[in-house]
Amino acid sequence: MDYKDYYNVLGVEKSATKEQIKKAYRKLARLHHPDVNPDNKVAEQKFKEVNEAHEVLIDPEKRKKYDQFGADWQRYQQQPGGAERGGRPGAGFDWSQYTQGGGSQGQGNPFGEGEDFSDFFGSMFGNMGGGRAGSRRPAAGADYQAELELSLEEAYHGGPRTIAVNGKNLRLTIAPGVADGQSIRLRDQGGPGRNGGPSGSLLITFRIRPDARYARTGDDLTHDVPVSVYKALLGGEQTVETLSGPVKINIKPETQNGTRLRLRGKGFPVYKKPGEFGDLYLRLSLALPQHLTPQENELIRQLAALRPDA
Structure with a gap:
């Protein structure tokens, strides 16, 4: 049975962090996913290999065991009579230490002839060391x-x-x-x-997906609401949209640009806590009028003359 280089399968270095392994796995899993490659046996096999490599390298205990095994495998390959020469492994390696619960054959060869091993992964993590009886023990399937x-x-x-x-x-x-x-x-x-x-x-x-209207922070939402300069000065009622439907709010006279209003319970629902919601924060921004008429310009000049220091 050939040694599988799980780092090579995921395309990461042996010093890769857990986050780097996750990122590489997600990219390759999407690339070779059966839903993206229907009836493609090559992609299906690659998808299985990627899942197997991820299952080992993302688990600290399995990764440690795999790394130790890889070092011993290289030593085995380099010694006289090793696999590269077609011979049986030499002495000095207690291969049973890599099998679940040890092995019934002591310092035997985990790749010995006549053993009914399912695959490389099963050899290391699926009780391979017990021979044919061990290989038939139940083993859980991989997580997708x-x-x-x-x-x-x-x-x-x-x-x-x-x-x-x-x-x-x-x-x-x-x-x-x-x-x-x-x-x-x-x-x-x-x-x-x-x-x-x-x-x-x-x-x-x-x-x-990001939403153009609302910014989410935990269970709270923030929503920008444009308000006319006249309503900001004189006050009034205004209807705003929320994810639960329209709501009427009161704008106080002389409301300043950037004022924040809090609507309790109009934010995001709290996950798996029915009836509980975060808050919705409204950020009021003044919408200045455009295309003023001559009469409007004159009235604004008169207003400005009353407040020369404004």
């Missing part, structure tokens, strides 16, 4: 990852959505208030288990 893009309004209201993963359409109900980058786990929707083991999970990460 997907992203679901939502508008701000869709995240606000929640509701049913359908997402296609590995050729299957999965229907899920989104709770109102999900945040950008938040993930949910769907059990038994990942890779199939081996030898009767449970299926893996599907991790769905939400991506919320």
Whole structure:
């Protein structure tokens, strides 16, 4: 069985950070995803390899074990009679230390002839060391990852959505208030288990598109509201749009540009806390009139003359 270079599969250095590994995985998973490459066996195999590499390198314990194994593999390859010469491995390597729970054969060769090993991953993390009996033990399937893009309004209201993963359409109900980058786990929707083991999970990460009207900070929203200079000076009533519908607000006389108003409970719903909402902050900006008539110009001059220091 050939050694798999998981770092090479993801295209990262051995010193790569967890975030760099995640970034590389997401890029390659999208590139080779079966939904993007239907009926493409090469892409399907690459997708499986990328998932396998990510599962090992993102887990600190598995990565440590894999890195240690890789160092011993290089030593094995370089010694006389090694795999590059077609011979059996030499003495001095306790390969059983790399199998789950050790191995029944002590210092045996994990790549020995006649062993019924499923793959390289199963060899290191799936009880390979116990021989044929060990290889038939149940093992959980790999976790899959997907992203679901939502508008701000869709995240606000929640509701049913359908997402296609590995050729299957999965229907899920989104709770109102999900945040950008938040993930949910769907059990038994990942890779199939081996030898009767449970299926893996599907991790769905939400991506919320920016909205031109509202800026979101946690469960609070900020909305810019233009106000005429006349209403700012004299006061009055104005209707503003919110994600829950139109609301009437009162503008106080002599309201200054940039004034902030707080509407309690008109912000974003608090995730999985029905009836709880953040606040909506209105930032008032004065809208100056344009295309003044001669009469308007004259009236403004008269007003200015009354306040020469203004």
